[in-house]
Amino acid sequence: MVRLPEFSHPPVDIHCHFNHGSVLDVADSPISRNDIEFLREAYHHIGIAWGGISTxxxxxxxxxxxxxxxxxxxxxxxxQTDWVRQWVVLDPRVEESFLQAEQMLKSPKTLGIKIHPVFHQYDLAEFGDKIFGFANAHQAVVLMHPVMTPEGFSQMAHFADKYPDMKLIVAHLCSVEHIELLEKHENIYTDTSGGASNLNNILEYAYERVGSMKILFGTDGYSAQFQFGRVALSRLAQEDKENILYRNAQRLFPKAF
Ligand SMILES: [Zn+2]
Incomplete structure (x- = not known):
């Protein structure tokens, strides 16, 4: 028999990306697709209500x-698209992105601010106050790609403590150090997206350390079937799966539902 549980609300994917027809799109391949229609079909197939997107x-x-x-x-x-929510992307060197965030954060379709210091290649020590000070003033949620160095971990911890009115989702749950960030800082959360969710006890161990209220479901454009199954078929209790798949998102992004 198959043990796939029933959920009373459709899951939401708080962290995803797609190509939008720009010259800066990432390369597509037959075995890894990045187009909008492919993602829409995957969500429909699983029953995911919406995705939080940055292109x-x-x-x-x-x-x-x-x-x-x-x-x-x-x-x-x-x-104009019912299954899409937005992360407005900030690059601290691009002033106009702050003006956009100022405006776009007012929309119920905007979940918060996305930053990617690793691919954008800037130093959090240099720009952290500018980014997180802005987020704090707007009581915004920030979704960030983690800086996975010892300095990166201490900077993320430092800015989370300095700016308590923002909520910081350090994406891609991937290590014991990552779980300790959640444990030590009230306003730090994480998502399940990324390759590390194939570690066979990571979600369960994170739950043992911090419970299920700080972990959100995300796919990051990897196979949504795999990422959903990792949570839905995990050894967690039904209530904890529901927290991860949608209840925590309801608490963090009430306007988005
Ligand atoms: Zn991502």
Whole structure:
């Protein structure tokens, strides 16, 4: 018999990307597709209600190229697409991205601010106050790609403590150190996206350390079937799976539901 549980609410994917027809899109391949229609079909197949998106073009390029154009494009696309929510992408060296965030954060379709210091190639020590100070002033949720160095971990911890009115989702749950960040900092959360969710006890161990209220379901554009199954078929209790798949998102992004 198959033990796939029933859920009373459709899951939501708080971290995903797609190509939007820009010259800065990432390369597609027959075995890994990045187009909008492919993602829409995967969500429909599983029953995922919506995805929190930033385009690949907006996060993949070192000089922040594509950020302003992508934010604008996605804002309009999300407004007319029921299964899409937006992360407005900030690059601290691109002033216009702050003006966009100022405006776009008011939309119920905007979940918060996305930053990618690793692909955008800037130093958090240099720009952290500018980014997180802005987020704090707007009581925004920030989704960030983690800086997985010892300095990166201490900077993420430092800025989370310094700016308690923002909530910081350190994406891609992947290590014991990562789980300790959640444990020590009230306003740090994580998502399940990324390859590390194939570790056979990572989700369960994170639950033992911090419970299920700080972990959100995300796919990051990897196979949504795999990522959903990892949570839905985990050894966690039904209530904890529901927290991860949608209840925590309801608490963090009430306007988005
Ligand atoms: Zn991502």
């Amino acid at each position: 690949y073009a907006s996060v993949f390029h070192p000089d922040g190229a594509g950020v302003v154009e992508s934010n604008r494009w996605l804002y309009d696309f999300a407004a």
